Amino acid sequence: xxxxxxxxxxxxxxxxxxxxxxxxxxxxxxxxxxxxxxxxxxxxxxxxxxxxxxxxxxxxxxxxxxxxxxxxxxxxxxxxxxxxxxxxxxxxxxxxxxxxxxxxxxxxxxxxxxxxxxxxxxxxxxxxxxxxxxxxxxxxxxxxxxxxxxxxxxxxxxxxxxxxxxxxxxxxxxxxxxxxxxxxxxxxxxxxxxxxxxxxxxxxxxxxxxxxxxxxxxxxxxxxxxxxxxxxxxxxxxxxxxxxxxxxxxxxxxxxxxxxxxxxxxxxxxxxxxxxxxxxxxxxxxxxxxxxxxxxxxxxxxxxxxxxxxxxxxxxxxxxxxxxxxxxxxxxxxxxxx
Numbered sequence: 001x002x003x004x005x006x007x008x009x010x011x012x013x014x015x016x017x018x019x020x021x022x023x024x025x026x027x028x029x030x031x032x033x034x035x036x037x038x039x040x041x042x043x044x045x046x047x048x049x050x051x052x053x054x055x056x057x058x059x060x061x062x063x064x065x066x067x068x069x070x071x072x073x074x075x076x077x078x079x080x081x082x083x084x085x086x087x088x089x090x091x092x093x094x095x096x097x098x099x100x101x102x103x104x105x106x107x108x109x110x111x112x113x114x115x116x117x118x119x120x121x122x123x124x125x126x127x128x129x130x131x132x133x134x135x136x137x138x139x140x141x142x143x144x145x146x147x148x149x150x151x152x153x154x155x156x157x158x159x160x161x162x163x164x165x166x167x168x169x170x171x172x173x174x175x176x177x178x179x180x181x182x183x184x185x186x187x188x189x190x191x192x193x194x195x196x197x198x199x200x201x202x203x204x205x206x207x208x209x210x211x212x213x214x215x216x217x218x219x220x221x222x223x224x225x226x227x228x229x230x231x232x233x234x235x236x237x238x239x240x241x242x243x244x245x246x247x248x249x250x251x252x253x254x255x256x257x258x259x260x261x262x263x264x265x266x267x268x269x270x271x272x273x274x275x276x277x278x279x280x281x282x283x284x285x286x287x288x289x290x291x292x293x294x295x296x297x298x299x300x301x302x303x304x305x306x307x308x309x310x311x312x313x314x315x316x317x318x319x320x321x322x323x324x325x326x327x328x329x330x331x332x333x334x335x336x337x338x
Contacts, residue, residue: 041069041070041071041238042070042071042072042073043065043070043071043072043073043093043094043238043242044072044073044075044091044092044093044094045058045062045072045073045074045075045092045093045094045095045096046075046077046083046084046086046087046091046092046094046095046096046097047074047075047076047077047083047095047096048077048079048080048082048083048084048095048096048097048098048101048223049076049077049078049079049080049173050076051074051076051267051268052192052194052268053192053193053194053260053264053268053279053280053283054118054119054122054192054222054223054283054288055096055118055267056253056260056263056264056267056268057118057246057249057250057253057289058096058118058246058249059074059263059267060249060259060263060267061242061245061246061248061249062074062245064245064248064249065241065242065245068241068245070238070241070242075091075092078172079146079172080097080098080101080145080146080149081101081148083095083096083097084097084101084102084105084110084112084226087112087226087227087228088105088110088111088112088228090228093227093231093235093238094115094225094226094227094231094239094242095225095226095227096118096223096224096225096226097223097224097226098148098149098150098222098223098224099114099117099150099220099221099222099223099224099303099307100148100149100150100152100153100307100312100313101148101149102114102224102226102322103304103307103313103317103322104148104312104313106317106321106322107313107314107315107317111228111229111230112226112227112228112229113226113227113228113229113232113322113323113324114221114224114225114226114295114322114323114324115224115225115226115227115232115239115243115295115323115324115325115327115328116224116225116243116246116293116294116295116327116328117221117222117223117224117225117290117293117294117295118222118223118224118225118246119222119223119288119289120214120218120220120221120222120286120287120288120289120290120294121150121213121214121217121218121220121221121222122192122193122214122222122283122286122288123150123151123154123190123191123192123213123214123222124190124191124193124196124209124211124212124213124214125154125155125158125188125189125190125191125209125210125211125212125213126178126181126188126189126190126191126195126196126199126207126208126209126210127181127187127188127207127208127210128181128187128206128207129205129206129207129208131187131188131210132210134158134161134162134164134210134211135162135163135164137158137162137164137166137187137188138164138165138166139165139166139167140166140167140187140188141166141167141169141185141186141187141188142155142159142166142167142168142169142186142187142188142189143168143169143170143171143177143180143181143186143188143189144168144169144170144171144177144189144190145170145171145172145173145174145177145190146170146172147170148312150190150220150222151189151190152312153306153307153310153312154190154213154217155168155188155190156310156311156312157306157309157310158211160310166187166188169186171186171189174189174190174191174192174194174195175192175194175195175198177189177190177191177195178191178195178196178198178199181199181207182199182202182203182206182207188210190213193214193279193282193283193286193288194275194279196209196282197275197278197279197282198272198275201272201274201275201278214286214288215286217306218286219298219299219302219303220302220303220306221294221299221300221303222288224294225242225243225246227239227324229324232324232327236327239327240327240330240331243293243327243328243331244331244334244335246293247291247292247293247331247332247335248335249289250289250290250291251291251338253284253289254284254289254291257280257281257284260276260279260280260283261276261277261280264276264279264280291338292332292337292338293328293331293332295323295325295328296325297319300319300322300323300325301319304317304319304322
């Protein structure tokens with residue numbers, strides 16, 4: 001004889017109790033089935049610094065994802081490497097980071113892949129107006145963000161290209177370096193478009209753009225989206241939903257640049273409203289937000305070669321070791337290329 005559990009339906013008196021057991025069992029089964037699906041609807045995202053103009057499409061994309069049932073939790077980190085580490089550790093699912101920082105992490109054995117581009121290379125070298133030739137920066141104070149950043153790669157390229165030896169200084173934050181430039185504490189620095197506009201407007205005629213890296217290296221990846229390979233394998237729908245939402249915002253902004261000037265004051269703090277239109281125009285003219293996601297073989301190879309040639313990357317990495325283009329390609333098959 002089988003000794004059934006005292007709460008088995010056959011041991012319960014009355015149909016109502018039997019029905020209660022069945023409903024409880026069904027509820028538990030549904031709950032167990034629904035839990036993983038609910039977990040897949042959550043996205044934790046790492047930003048590498050205080051959000052700025054380049055982050056506007058992603059900030060707006062989170063609203064699109066909310067309409068599809070995704071809950072995005074943005075986390076802001078003080079440094080690029082901290083954002084990369086958060087993705088590596090699994091503290092976040094996806095993140096944004098300087099492309100060189102991701103490449104360096106992969107070179108060191110981290111199981112990461114670049115899955116899309118957040119913003120193209122937008123950096124411009126600012127100096128006092130009296131400096132008209134990069135060779136004049138010999139021995140001068142040139143500041144960049146930090147080790148293994150796009151800014152380091154660009155200024156080290158400049159030094160090698162013009163055969164000069166500046167006095168290197170590390171000052172995190174484009175806006176901090178722009179302020180240091182205006183105060184005479186440094187002689188040159190790569191600055192983001194928003195900070196270039198701020199300097200030129202605040203001190204007209206005193207400073208200028210000596211080198212537009214954005215125009216010299218238009219194919220160099222700036223800030224990219226990065227994910228672990230296990231996330232790409234286990235949560236492809238989430239990754240593709242995120243990429244599609246971002247691309248839709250890039251395209252919406254391309255068609256209607258007014259979206260930036262309208263939304264920026266709501267999403268960002270510290271940016272002067274009078275500068276929004278100028279910044280948005282520069283972003284659009286330089287096509288900073290790429291409508292097809294920014295990953296193609298030519299750009300991937302060119303960006304990787306630039307970092308290897310600059311000496312920041314020692315290993316001869318292959319593009320497939322750095323980039324996972326399949327999620328973006330699937331998205332583009334659905335929404336089309338432009």
